Amino acid sequence: MLETLSALSRLPRPLYGSEHSLPNQAIGQPHCHPWAQLSHALRGTLRVETERGHFLAPPGQAAWVPAGMRHAVYCSPGTVIRSLYVVPEVLPTFGKKSCVLRIDALLRELIQAFSLLPEHYDVTGADGRLAAVLIDRLAEAEEAGIILPWPEDPRLQALCRHLQAHPDDRTGLEALAEHFSGVTGRTLSRWFLAQTGLNFRQWRKRCRVMAALPLLERGERVTDAALACGYDSPSAFIAAFHEQLGAPPGAFI
Structure with missing residues (x-):
């Protein structure tokens, strides 16, 4: 799985993450990639570890990892993950810091709806507009959660x-x-x-x-x-x- 992820040189779309695609797997091996990652647990608890700190994201929260930062993702049994991969220029709000974001009810539904789109969705049509709304909502998300500095x-x-x-x-x-x-x-x-x-x-x-x-x-x-x-x-x-x-x-x- 990690080998498949590493083989990508660029994302198929500026915002990427399908229900059945590789981002929805917890990868415990430290790795990095040239795009940012948002890991959200619809059910269960996620722990994201970086060299700067460990981040815990229970339901209602999500861990944000900036492009190029080495990290590993772990989850409790039964966890259902939805991950989004984002080209850095599309969502520069959080810069180069990792953090935990609060996922409100609307943002949760947008993430779930987006995960049902095909990987090569039409960026000029309704699917592209859904992606744009999701990006806008993510930019407004509040920081939350608990961070254990390392x-x-x-x-x-x-x-x-x-x-x-x-x-x-x-x-x-x-x-x-x-x-x-x-x-x-x-x-x-x-x-x-x-x-x-x-x-x-x-x-x-x-x-x-x-x-x-x-x-x-x-x-x-x-x-x-x-x-x-x-x-x-x-x-x-x-x-x-x-x-x-x-x-x-x-x-x-």
């Missing part, structure tokens, strides 16, 4: 990968700092702040909330999600979730 230091990256794979790990800051980097907890937190904009405690909290979203999305209880992500009580988890996303778990899902 550090550059290999020692911090190893720690981050561990915490992402084991959100229930309750090992303290000092022990983690000594094990992964041989420095004090204070130094480690200072490194995190310099490289991610978050101190260690803030980064870990955001990582845990991101780990909980796929669990909640597939119907697990708030209590079970809280315990699986390292929280002693549902109330502490709900408070952290509300702090990160502006709503309690039930309202968000």
Whole structure:
């Protein structure tokens, strides 16, 4: 699948993405291409990883990756993806940054309708006008969602990968700092702040909330999600979730 994607030197149309075409597959291998990509989950949760950060997009949101940026796309079981590939000049609104966009009801319907068009749709007819409306709506989409900034230091990256794979790990800051980097907890937190904009405690909290979203999305209880992500009580988890996303778990899902 990735080989097929890489074989494209240019898109068939300035806005491209059919229901049955290759963009609607999650490609976990890091790759890049000369066009921008919007990955939207009609059902399930998407995680897009770049060298600068990890982006989580549950239903109602979509991850935007600019042209030329290396990324990998992962999804929870049962996820239904609709991806759009965009020639950079067609939608320059978001520039060269990756982000998460809010997908309102109209934009969701436009994406679904566009995915039913043939790959070589008529850009001068009704299909082309639908594509133009979709591009206009995307340009107005608000940024949303939760982004986990990724550090550059290999020692911090190893720690981050561990915490992402084991959100229930309750090992303290000092022990983690000594094990992964041989420095004090204070130094480690200072490194995190310099490289991610978050101190260690803030980064870990955001990582845990991101780990909980796929669990909640597939119907697990708030209590079970809280315990699986390292929280002693549902109330502490709900408070952290509300702090990160502006709503309690039930309202968000």
